[in-house]
Amino acid sequence: MGKKFKLCSKRKVILIVGSIIVSISAVISTINIRYGYSLNNYENYRERNSSNITITEMMNKNLAKIEKGPSSIDNKIVYITVDDGPSRYTDEIIDILEKYNAKATFFLLENNMKRYPDKVNNIINNGNKAGFHGVxxxxHELYKNGASARKEFEVNQDTFFNITGETSKLIRLPYGSKPYTPCEVYNDLINCGYRIWDWNIDTQDWKLNPNQIIENVKINSENKDEIIVLIHEKQQTVECLGEILDYLSNQGYEFKTIDQNQIPQNFWSNNLYK
Known part of the structure; x- marks a missing residue:
């Protein structure tokens, strides 16, 4: 009886130990698949971090990563784009953006740059990006001939450089790149290296009140993982910008500025999210 009991106990111990080993192997396999760990790079990991680290500690750290969910790469993205500046509202817009840890891309008019050079510098110095919106x-003037649009943006470029010492290839065509832009003008601008950006959320803030603007953003951002929001430097926009930023942040959007090396999103290339 005693021997049988000992045999049963040993078998139970073996089964328990075996189960533990299988469980550990399964967890390690999961980590290997998800994070690219192997026994070899685990040894390297130990050498880099601590000579006393254990497999259990490593698994706990990586399981904690799994529980955190998706990284920032998987977050929804919003580009706040501001047209018609700079203006007397520019600094206030920048202050509101700062409050919500957000940055924007400003598309500037040449005459307004000359009128408010300090505000142009304020845009850049606060980590925002700038592009051009024409002269x-x-x-009718912009598309008078095949080269007229390019000449306007060259004037933009010169004025911007004289104020900031920087250049930009980002442009937003007045009223968007369609339906008014002739094909030859569009191709000419692309051949000159300009990056043409449109939008997929028009807040219509130039004619709506603050409550309508906010509702417009909420409705048109539904089920979109990447949005380009068009706003203007208007009093009613300033009044509701904080609420817009707060809403988008709570919806999981990450605020980004447009980089000059990005593939442009415009109505011609048909790569805007619907």
């Missing part, structure tokens, strides 16, 4: 803001 005339008149499609």
């Amino acid at each position: 005339s803001h008149d499609i």
Whole structure:
């Protein structure tokens, strides 16, 4: 009886130990698949971090990573884009952006840059990005001939450089790149290296009140993982910008500025999210 009991106990111990080993192996396999760990790079990991680290400690750290969920790469993205500046509202817009740890991309008019050079510098010095919105803001002037649009943006470029010492290839065509821009003008700007950006949320803040603007953003951002929000330097926009930023932040959006090396999103290339 005693021998049988000992045999049963040993078998139970073996089964328990075996189960533990299988469980540990499964966890390690999960970590290997998800994070690219192997026994070899585990040894390297130990050498880099601590000579006393154990497999259990390593697994606990990586399981904690799994529990945290997706990284910032998986977050939803919003580009706040501001047209028609700089203006008397520019500094206030920048202050609101700072409050919500957000940055924006400002598309500037040439005459306004000359009128408010300090505000142009304030845009850049606060970590925002700048592009150009033209000189005339008149499609009849802008598209008068094949080279007229390019010449306007060259003037933008010169004025911006004289104020900041920097250059930019980001542009937003007045009223968007469609339907007014002739094909030859669009191709000419692309061949000159300009990056043309449109939007997929038009807040219509130039004609709506603050409550309508906020509702517009909420409705049109539904089910979109990447949004380009068009706003203007208007009093009503300033009044509701904080609430817009707060809403988008709570919806999981990460605020980003447009980089000059990004693939442009515009109505011609048809790569805007619907």
